[in-house]
Amino acid sequence: MRNRVLGFFAAVLCSSAALAADLTPTETRWLKGAWPVIAYAQEVKLPLDIVVQPQPAPGAAPLALAFVDGRCKLVLSMRGNAQAQATLERIAPELLDATLELMAAHELGHCRRYLDGAWYRLPSGFAISQGQALGPDLQAAYANMQATRREEGYGDLVGLAWTRLRHPQQYATLYAWLVKERSDDLVPGSHHDTLAWLRLAQDPGTLRHASIFAAAAALWTAGLAAD
Helix, strand or coil: CHHHHHHHHHHHHHCHHHCCCCCCHHHHHHHHHHHHHHHHHHHCCCCEEEEECCCCCCCCCCEEEEEECCEEEEEECCCCCHHHHHHHHHCCHHHHHHHHHHHHHHHHHHHHHHHCCCCCCCCCCCCCCCCCCCCHHHHHHHHHHHHHHHHHHHHHHHHHHHHHHHCHHHHHHHHHHHHHHHHCCCCCCCCCCCHHHHHHHCCHHHHCCCCHHHHHHHHHHHHHHHC
């Protein structure tokens, strides 16, 4: 495994996104933690590329997912971004690798939704909620926020399905960590309010399925009905 990881890092260093400089220690740590998820994407032939942003990105999400020309881009925005290292420091050392895997699997959930042509779409039988007593502009913003919230809920469930499969002994601890992350400074109904779905996933048995995506999809649909 060590040779594979080093080989992967070498490939990243040779990519156009990383030509300007070597990977920083923070970028290396995030990539090392996310590696099992990246390797899984390769195994199941998801079109996933790694993009290391060379320019400063203060305030950006350290890890995010973009979709360009039919390919998913796992984007690291960590230079000049204090949040990247601060995130690592907030996680207990013994949980760090499993937590970074959960985060990367969350982004892989977004990748799956893009590839399926389902991004921002609801399953058949569900209607998009319209903001009550809102003008047209605010209604559009509200609909976009709710669509983002649904996708974040699906991503969280994929992350938990990965945890159940790969780190079952740490599931309860990582579940509690994710609930706390989503509960801190919560604005109910906002983009990252995924608690309606997390409440359904406290028992890891609810995510039992051969595929992490199928496991997440089943519980995600149940959460839509209950929300």
